[in-house]
Amino acid sequence: MLLVDIARVSAQVAATSARSVKISLLAELFRKAEPDEAPIAIPYLAGRLPQRRIGVGWSTLRDAAAPADAPTLTVREVDAALTRIAGVTGKGAQGERKRLVNALMGAATAEEQRFLLGLIGGELRQGALDALAVEGLAAATDAAPADVRRAVMLGGSLGTVARALLAGGPGALADFRLEVGRPVQPMLAHSAKDVDEALDRLGPCAVEEKLDGIRVQVHRDGEAVRVYTRTLDEITERLPELARVARELPVSRAVLDGELIALDATGRPRPFQETAGRVGSRTDVAGAAVTVPLSPVFFDLLSVDGRDLLELPTAERHAELARVVPEPLRVRRLVVADPADAGARTAAREFAAEVLRRGHEGVVAKALDAPYSAGRRGASWLKVKPVHTLDLVVLAAEWGHGRRTGKLSNLHLGARRADGSFAMLGKTFKGLTDVLLAWQTERLRELALSDDGFVVTVRPELVVEIAFDGVQRSTRYPEGVTLRFARVLRYREDKTAEEADTVESVLAGLIPEG
Ligand SMILES: Nc1ncnc2c1ncn2[C@@H]1O[C@H](COP(=O)(O)OP(=O)(O)OP(=O)(O)O)[C@@H](O)[C@H]1O
Incomplete structure (x- = not known):
């Protein structure tokens, strides 16, 4: 498949607002694609680079070579070129990258150059593309969209599923089952204003402490243990103590979901940066495990001894978890069997207050009758944070x-719009430590698209967690709102720009006037 085919479909998909037209354009493209091309084509259509970072800034891009006359570049060639560019390191890297970029650009027509610039510059992002691609793949292969979605959740990535589907047809989807050793996308939570709202929305539920650590999925198969992050990156080697704990559980095979957190001697959380530092570092693992030991706190069990528990209601999964994991390694929770009962409500509010007093972030309430919806921000988990x-x-x-x-x-901070673009909400330099300043300067320079001496515009990629006191009206910003007292809490490298909060969710928090 040629790059120009993707460039054209990308433009056509962006130009129509009709969902059904977008889907049939994508289906037509997938019918022509080789199985191995799908894992490249899908991110390109969504405006993402499969390499994530290629270390090419605006200065390298701005004076691209003269365009080629006719389109000859294949998607595989482009992907290989970008992988080569991303891999350049050491002395003279800048010059070598520039040379490779020029070679790639010189082989592209003007139309393809525009596409590549948009792709590398982050301007082609299409927020809902992955969901449309699922429908397009289903249409191209006569598979049921729900089966494709389920395979993606269990298989971990749309690209992998697309490749299998194009190669083997709908029958290949059955191979994507929950398997020990293959991570599934974790279930996520929506927000509720307070405990009462969470109880009203969920009905019978478990209220759990929300620990501010790192999400981990632990796969144990006999003596073999593997640990994955929220983004399904494997971090087993960095966490010897977690593998040890998992090996001691009285099971032979299991998939556990939980949080990993650094606690002090009294059981209070240590600063989040310490947990993040441990998880992010590959050097001196043994020494770090002694200075900053991490405690696993498990809250779900997805599979045990060959039984897949995903479809079981929360209450039953929790019972299985209690059978397998001893109490000190389990999250603390309070079951609210009848939210209409005033006593039970008071107990839930008190439980949440006590969790905060112990230094944690808040609580997560989970409907007792809900299955584990892998990869979904389902309505059956609600987080409450003050x-x-x-x-x-x-x-x-x-x-x-x-x-x-x-x-x-x-x-300059942006929230996500439905079309994948970003709306600026305001600015902040508050909360930035010297360490964060140094780190962000380096990262943002890598992402720079332009620099006028005052403002450096970057590829919209870094996600930062911001605390604020409220949302208020402002005529200075495009959506007519800004944040009061915004301050930086931390960078969220475990989130992509597609997972950032939306303009809609910000507007929902608007303080009423008057
Ligand atoms: N008891 C718990 N149950 C589920 N998730 C928990 C629990 N305690 C802590 N967490 C963490 O909270 C996250 C769920 O919140 P959410 O789905 O909003 O993801 P998030 O955006 O990463 O959350 P946040 O930004 O609030 O940390 C999980 O990914 C997990 O890391």
Whole structure:
């Protein structure tokens, strides 16, 4: 398949608002695709680079080579070229990258150059593309869309499923079962304003402590243990203590879901950065495990001794978890069997208050009758946190003054629109430590698209968690709202820009006037 085929379909999909037309355009493209091309074509259509980062900034892109006359570039060639560019390191890397970029651009027509610039510059993002691609794949192969969706959740990635589906037809989807050793996308939560709202929306539920650590999925098969992050990256080697704990459980095979957190001697959480530092670091694992030991706290069991538990209601999965995992390794929870009962409501509110007193983030309430919806932000898990936070995308940053000269400081923050673009909500440099300033300066320079001496515009990719006191009206920003007292809590490298909070969710928090 040629790059130009994708470039054209991408433009056609963006140009129509009719969902059914978008789906048939995609289906037509998939019918022509080789199985191995799908894992490249889908991210390109969504405006994402499969390599995630290629280390190419605006200065490298701006003076691209003269365009080719006729389209000859295949998607495989482009992918191989970008992988090569991403892999360039060491002395002279900048020059070598520039040479490779020029070679790629020189082989592209003007139309393809525009597409590549948009792709590399992050301007082609189409938020809902993955969901449309599922429908398009289903249409192209006569599979049921629900079966494709389920395979993606269990198989971990749309690209893998697309490849299997195009190669083997709908029958190949049956191979995507929950398997020990293959991570599934974790179930996620929606938000509720407070405990009462959560109880009203869920009915009978379990209210659990929400620990501010790192999500882990632990797969045990006999003596073999593998640990995966929320983004399904394997981090087993970095966490010897977790593998040890998992090996001691009285089962031979299991898939567990939980949170990993650094606690102090009294059981209170240590700063989040310490947990994140452990999980992010490959060096001196043994030493780090002694200075910052991490405690696993399990809250779900997805499979045990060959039985797949995903479809079982929460209450039954929790009972299985209690059978397999000893109490100190399980999340604390309070079961509210009847939310209409005033006593039970009071107990739930008190439980949540006590969790906060112990230094944790809040609670997650989970409907007792719901299955485990892998990969979904389902309505059956509701988180309640007293501090308002949003995960926003850094759109640009301003060069600092005084003590911050030479550092990128004031961040321009964006929320996601339905079409995949971002709306700026405001700026902040509050909450940034020296370590964060140094880190973000380096990262943002890699993502830079332009620099006018004051503001560096970046590829919208970095997600930052922002605390704020409220949403208020403002004529200075495109959606007519801004955040009050926005401050940086941390970078969320485990989230992609597609997972950032939406303009819609920000508007829902608007403080009524008057
Ligand atoms: N008891 C719990 N049950 C489920 N998730 C929990 C629990 N305790 C902590 N968590 C964490 O909370 C996250 C669920 O919240 P959510 O689905 O909103 O994801 P998130 O956006 O990463 O959350 P946040 O930004 O609030 O940390 C999980 O990914 C997990 O890491």
